[in-house]
Amino acid sequence: MSPLRPAPAIYRQDLATGQREQLTNFKGLNGAPAWSPDGNTMAMVLSKDGSPDIYLMNLTTKRLTRIPRHYAIDTEPAWMPDGKSLLFTSDRGGRPQIYRYDLRTGAIERLTFEGSYNARARVAQDGRNVVMVHQQGGRFHIALLDLVTNRTQVLTSTELDESPSIAPNGSMVLYATKYAERGILAAVSVDGGVKFRLPAREGDVREPAWSPYMSR
Amino acid sequence: MKHLPIAGKAITVLFTAALLVACSGSDTKKEDEAAAAAAAAAASAQQAAAAQATAEQQRLQDAANAVGNVFYFEYDSSTLTPAAIDAVNAHIAALQGSDSNVRLEGHTDERGTREYNMALGERRANSVRDYMVANGIATHRIESVSYGEERPVSYGSGESNWSQNRRVELK
Numbered sequence: 001m002s003p004l005r006p007a008p009a010i011y012r013q014d015l016a017t018g019q020r021e022q023l024t025n026f027k028g029l030n031g032a033p034a035w036s037p038d039g040n041t042m043a044m045v046l047s048k049d050g051s052p053d054i055y056l057m058n059l060t061t062k063r064l065t066r067i068p069r070h071y072a073i074d075t076e077p078a079w080m081p082d083g084k085s086l087l088f089t090s091d092r093g094g095r096p097q098i099y100r101y102d103l104r105t106g107a108i109e110r111l112t113f114e115g116s117y118n119a120r121a122r123v124a125q126d127g128r129n130v131v132m133v134h135q136q137g138g139r140f141h142i143a144l145l146d147l148v149t150n151r152t153q154v155l156t157s158t159e160l161d162e163s164p165s166i167a168p169n170g171s172m173v174l175y176a177t178k179y180a181e182r183g184i185l186a187a188v189s190v191d192g193g194v195k196f197r198l199p200a201r202e203g204d205v206r207e208p209a210w211s212p213y214m215s216r
Numbered sequence: 217m218k219h220l221p222i223a224g225k226a227i228t229v230l231f232t233a234a235l236l237v238a239c240s241g242s243d244t245k246k247e248d249e250a251a252a253a254a255a256a257a258a259a260s261a262q263q264a265a266a267a268q269a270t271a272e273q274q275r276l277q278d279a280a281n282a283v284g285n286v287f288y289f290e291y292d293s294s295t296l297t298p299a300a301i302d303a304v305n306a307h308i309a310a311l312q313g314s315d316s317n318v319r320l321e322g323h324t325d326e327r328g329t330r331e332y333n334m335a336l337g338e339r340r341a342n343s344v345r346d347y348m349v350a351n352g353i354a355t356h357r358i359e360s361v362s363y364g365e366e367r368p369v370s371y372g373s374g375e376s377n378w379s380q381n382r383r384v385e386l387k
Contacts, residue, residue: 007361009316029338029362032331045331052335073335089332095292096332117292120329133329140327160373181372207330 010044013058023057034077043077043086052102054088067101068108075121086109087121087130098132098145112145114152120163121145126171129190131155131164131173135212142175144190155192165209166190174198174208273313280310285386287344288379294339295348300384302346304344307386308351320344320360321385323367325378330364337362344384 010024010033024030028047035042042057046064053069054077067074072092079086086101096119098112105178112118117135124130127147134143142156142164155173163176174187179197183204188195246343285307287300296304322341324333341360349355370380 029334031334045335047335047338050301052338073332073339074337076329076331091332096328117328117334135328160326178373 010042012042014018023062025057028052028056036096037081037083041083043079045075045077052060054086056103063069078121078123080123081125082127084124087123088157089119089121098130111147112152114145118143118145118152122166124190125168126164126170129166129170131166131175131190133164142173142188144173144192153192155188155190156186156195158186162187163207167210168212174210176206176208219352240327270311273310276310276313278307282306287384287386289340289382289384291325291378291382292336294336294343298341300344301347305351306346308348308353311348311353311357315357317357317359319387320358321387322360322362322370323381323383323385324365325381326365326368326373328365330366334364335363337364339386340382344386 007025007027008030010030012021012023013019014021016206023033023042024044024046026048026155029045029052032045033042034044036056038058041068042059042127044055044057045052046055047053049066049069050056051069051071052073054067054074054149055064055069059065067086067088068088072090073096074088074090074092076089076149077086078088080100084103086103088099088101089096090099091097092099093110093128095116097110098118098121100111101107102109111130112132115134115136117133117140119133121130121132130145130147132143132145134141134152136154139159140161141154141158143152143154147150149159156175158179159176161175161177165174167173170190172187174185176183177186178184182200183206184200185198185208186196187198231246264289283303283306288297289295289300290297307318320341321340322337324340328336338360341362345355345358345360348358365381368377368381369383370377
């Protein structure tokens with residue numbers, strides 16, 4: 001057995017001061033960190049108790065609470081804009097699907113039923129449109145789920161699309177895909193009407209994210 | 217080479233015999249010689265047993281090396297295939313005669329999301345770990361980690377590449 005490499009951990013980095021604080025250092029997965037909209041809580045995935053579960057860390061007290069655990073994979077937490085519920089990916093039904101956890105009542109509800117793979121949800125500021133990775137006919141596309149009508153609309157037609165991120169104004173979705181064996185970024189309008197690739201000169205690019213609206 | 221139960225038993229028996237001879241009341245030269253002969257026989261038996269155990273352990277290790285240290289999985293599955301079980305069994309046999317530790321590294325193909333694949337890679341590694349533990353390997357000897365889809369061995373898309381990347385590596 002070769003020597004241990006440093007294990008993954010979650011850090012909080014202050015961009016203004018450059019200060020870095022380690023938040024977790026548990027055995028197993030330490031991943032998928034997601035700030036709550038008010039900035040006081042971090043949702044994350046830890047597998048310290050066996051299977052990956054979603055935890056909420058109070059960033060002041062560093063206290064962890066776990067959302068009801070399940071032996072399946074629970075991962076990719078994403079906050080609703082009001083901070084009252086979380087979306088997450090779970091394969092508790094056999095295949096990965098999107099679920100919603102209500103922080104107040106503790107209720108867990110399955111949201112996606114179309115397709116054998118729906119994962120990594122991201123919610124628009126309106127709290128209605130959800131973008132996610134959706135498998136259809138063996139291909140991975142970006143799809144939009146309308147939480148009011150419960151309709152799923154596939155937005156992209158390329159093959160290995162992932163990491164969708166919805167613009168603060170709700171109009172465009174950035175995502176990562178593969179083109180000519182390279183990781184590139186592309187964008188599509190939320191109605192699926194406009195699609196374009198973002199130029200990337202070299203190397204692989206992935207995991208795009210929008211900067212937030214600046215209030216000052 | 218720490219555990220040699222057969223050799224250990226033989227030594228115990230022979231040393232007891234030597235001790236009985238040595239303590240049998242008389243200290244005549246003849247009995248001393250008998251004791252020395254018994255001790256020599258014990259030492260030689262010990263060496264022979266140790267050599268035999270070493271050879272057996274080497275055979276098991278060679279068998280494990282021959283099947284390789286990579287176990288493959290079906291798409292989005294962490295269930296051990298019959299081929300994977302055969303391969304893991306060979307490693308279990310080798311580990312039972314040694315005191316070395318192992319690390320199990322779980323991997324996935326590029327399809328699906330990165331975080332889900334991190335979890336899937338971990339579940340694959342744990343699936344091998346649980347099978348080893350169920351077959352007598354102590355949990356503390358096994359460490360499992362996941363690299364998700366981040367460390368493919370075969371680049372490019374298509375099942376011929378993906379099937380190579382859905383794996384657990386034993387190190």
